[in-house]
Amino acid sequence: MAHRYAELEILISAGSRGYEVEARRRMPTGDVITPRVALALAPANPAFRDADPEVCGRALAATLFAPAEVRDAFVAAQTAAQEAAVDLRLRLRVGVDATELHVLPWETLYDPAGQAALCVSQRCFFSRYLFSREMRLPRLRPRSGVSALVAVANPPGLADDLAAIDAKAEAQRIGAALAPIPVATLAELGQATMERIFAALREGVEVFYLVCHGAMIDDEPMLWLERADGSRDLVAGRMLVNRIGMLERPPSLVVLCSCQSAGTGPARGGDMMKALGPLLAQAGVPAVLAMQGNVGMDSMGTFMPLFFAELREHGEVDRAAGVARAAIASQPDWWMPAVFTRLESARIFYPPGFGGGAVPESGDDPWRAVIDNIRHGETTPILGPGVGEPLFGSRLQMAQTWAETFHFPMAAHERDELPQVAQYLSASQQPVTPRRLFYRFLYQQLCEQYREAIPPGLLGLPEEDIVAQLGDVIAAVAGVRLAVPDDPHRVLAELRLPIYITTDPSDLLVHALRARDPEVRPFVRLCRWNAAAEACDDALTVDHRDARPSARTPIVFKMFGDLREPRSLVLTEDQYFDYLISVSKNLDAIIPLQIRARLNDSALLIIGFDVQSWDFRVLFRTILNQEGADLRSEYLHMSAQLDPNSILDPVSARRYLERYFQDKARMKLYWGDVAMFVAELQRRLRP
Known part of the structure; x- marks a missing residue:
């Protein structure tokens, strides 16, 4: 919540x-x-x-x-x-x-x-x-994807004034507090070594909890960890910080239950910024909970289980620490746990749903309208690139691969934008290059993931044959992919709607509609934004140009081209601009009447877009530029695409985006990715 x-x-x-x-x-x-x-x-x-x-x-x-x-x-x-x-x-x-x-x-x-x-x-x-020298955005997971690592070091031979740590009991307490979040533990003597800790961290965890004794020695934070033989190992805190900072995906939260892990406290002085808590935050860890003094084991025995139990519920580090701190308010060291963060919301995972996971007030649950519109057949799904990512990979991955291969020279942030990178390739190579690379990328992704499903004759195709035979490869893979119960295309096909709109140039959605019911005969139409798209649309609709869309004869409308005709694809910046100009000049001839009517007089269910992407911005402007906004206002529209990992400040951005889309199109935003939305949609559709 x-x-x-x-x-x-x-x-x-x-x-x-x-x-x-x-x-x-x-x-x-x-x-x-x-x-x-x-x-x-x-x-x-x-x-x-x-x-x-x-x-x-x-x-x-x-x-x-x-x-x-x-x-x-x-x-x-x-x-x-x-x-x-x-x-x-x-x-x-x-x-x-x-x-x-x-x-x-x-x-x-x-x-x-x-x-x-x-x-x-x-x-x-x-x-x-804390401001960070690390410019990577924190990558937040949904709550369902969170895991934790608990490492407890209690080597023999430490000073008499350092209390022994019951490693197994501590690991069990925290595991119970975090349940059902999966927890890996390193609590046996000889397990809490640097090597084993980082082997586990490289596997990818969101929460790393380290329990050990520590101290400031010569103004440097030091930790007593273990060697493989169980003996003590005095490790420089900076080594821990540097290695965590070098991880491809650092933990979202590091919790240090170690004396003086955030400094030596006001009574003893010391440079707190040399201590581990702030150093980890500066190195790129999104949130850190550390101790700023000689915290008592009794206090931590109360504080930590309550902190993790709270964290499990909502993921907000400052709130969890505040609730746990209040529980030890009578102890003299109640103030020592300190939260350092570079997250505006202090949340290390996000709950999917409308409004960032807030519980809707009675009668104000947008899902009611969504399900009601689907059951009345008055919904039009619009599928973005994110729906096909499990098969084809992401547009981000495609852009970064091309930028790296062809030494893209522009600003670093533009390396993530496929239209910018494709435009560079079109100018620096030749206009046909981005199209050929697009087909090759899709083909390689399919062969890597579904090699066993592809007939031998379609494996190892030469470059010149990929364009002509990619559709056959996709048809072979579709049979395997659509057998997955929660595949987005399969779930959306089961809605039995008359019109589907997609930015995917493949026939994957067509295969899903046919797999749902062999008697269904879907028709493909294209947005006729250029001469190649017009010719392809004419060829596809020669026998059913005026077919009436229904659950038995649904129309799959492809917004940005079809794989059958490479020149119909919209990939580069110039092509997006040409697309918008064509649509604005001659909307009636470019988008079929049945599609225009549906865009104006049904509830739009927009799935799998990044709100900042060219695909979505062009699509959204196309919808807004149509006549009939008065009919569109009859429905509540929904966009399931707000990925908090794509924006720097999710809280402020969500506030701005929700206000913008509500004003422009009476549209609600769903906080989460395609898989979360589809799972929730399936659950809600059950009687």
């Missing part, structure tokens, strides 16, 4: 005359940002390093909330939370020019009146946002 918040972000940076501060309130209508003002903050203030967290917290509050702008912003956010009966999310951003401020125990912060510690006495969830 996703939660609603009143959100406040406080940014401290170094100015020409000292520190400066500003506050940003996140509002449904946009952000409210205060002016940047001076902050009289002295990091060496003895009160900030007092052993009593109450002294620290009040001193920090007196300093941080001294500027009226910051104090008023906090009070406004707190009041908004109370009036809406929601929680307050408080995020501290310390600029890269003021990293020395991370040594301060911000988790002890009191309210402006100095009456109560925010993190334990009120519903306030606190985290520290």
Whole structure:
């Protein structure tokens, strides 16, 4: 379940005359940002390093909330939370020019009146946002794809003042708290070695929980791990950080239950930015929970199981830490767990659904309208490239492969955009090159994944034969792929609708409709955007140009070309522009009347697009440019395509996109990928 918040972000940076501060309130209508003002903050203030967290917290509050702008912003956010009966999310951003401020125990912060510690006495969830030198976007998984690794090191021969860790019991507690999330454990003596830990991390896990003893030695964080023979192994924290940063896919969350893993605490000083928690966040780990002092084992025995049980439910690291911190509020080390994140929402996985997983209010579940429209036959599915990715690979993968092979020279972010890369190839090679590469890429993907299903005569085709015989290869593979119960094409074919629209130039959807019922006779039509597409459409419809679409004779309308005619494909930037110009000039002749009528007078179910892709933007403009918007407003339309991994700030982006699509086309956005949507659709369609 996703939660609603009143959100406040406080940014401290170094100015020409000292520190400066500003506050940003996140509002449904946009952000409210205060002016940047001076902050009289002295990091060496003895009160900030007092052993009593109450002294620290009040001193920090007196300093941080001294500027009226910051104090008023906090009070406004707190009041908004109370009036809406929601929680307050408080995020501290310390600029890269003021990293020395991370040594301060911000988790002890009191309210402006100095009456109560925010993190334990009120519903306030606190985290520290860290800027990262790692530019990769955090890759979030759906909740169903999350797994965890628990490593517990308890080698013999440590100092007498270091309490022994019951490794097996700790691993069992955390495994039980995370269930049903799959958990791999390294808890037997001799298992918590660097080699075994990283062998497990390379397999790909979302949560990495490391329990061991640690300390700051010569201002460097050190960890007591194990060797294969069970003996102790003192490992430099920077080695752990560097190796995690080099992983192709680092964990989404690293939890360090190690004394001084976030620093040495206010009573003992030390450079917190040299400690493991901040270092891991800076190296690209999306979220880190670490200890900023000599935390007690008793406190962690209560804190950690509750933290992981909360995390399992919603994936929000700051909320899970806040709930667990409140449970140890009576302990003197309650403030030591610190959350570092580079995620705006502090969420390490996302729940699929409408509105980012929020539970709809009574009577406001969009699924009711979706299912009702399908059962009345008044839905038109529009299939994007994401629907065919299990067979053909992704357009992103295709673009990156071509860019690497042909040394694409433009900006790095354009290497991910197929139209830009195809345009470069068309200009630097010859216009036919992108088409030939497109066929070759699809053929290679099919041969790699479904070699056993392809007849021997269709394997190892020479380049010049791939174009002519790719359709036969797809037909052979379709029989195997469509046997999978949750294949998207199979599920959509079972809806028994009269018209399907697709951006896929293959006949995979046609095969799915025929497989569902041998008596079904689907007809293929093309968008007649150029002369080649016109000729191909004429050839395909010579006997049934005016056929009436129905569940028995559905029309499969291909928006961007057909594999039978390579010149009908829309691949390059120029071709997308030509497509839009053709559609805008002569819509009636380019898109058949049955399709135009259906686009205007049915509920659109748009599946498998990236909202930022050329495919979707051109498709969406084509729909909006049609006459008949008054009929389209009769229905609730849905777009199942919002992948949080494709955007930097999913929370803000979702807010913007939902408002945009609601205003333009009364369209609801589904948060999740094609597989999640199809699984939910199947579940909802069951009687």
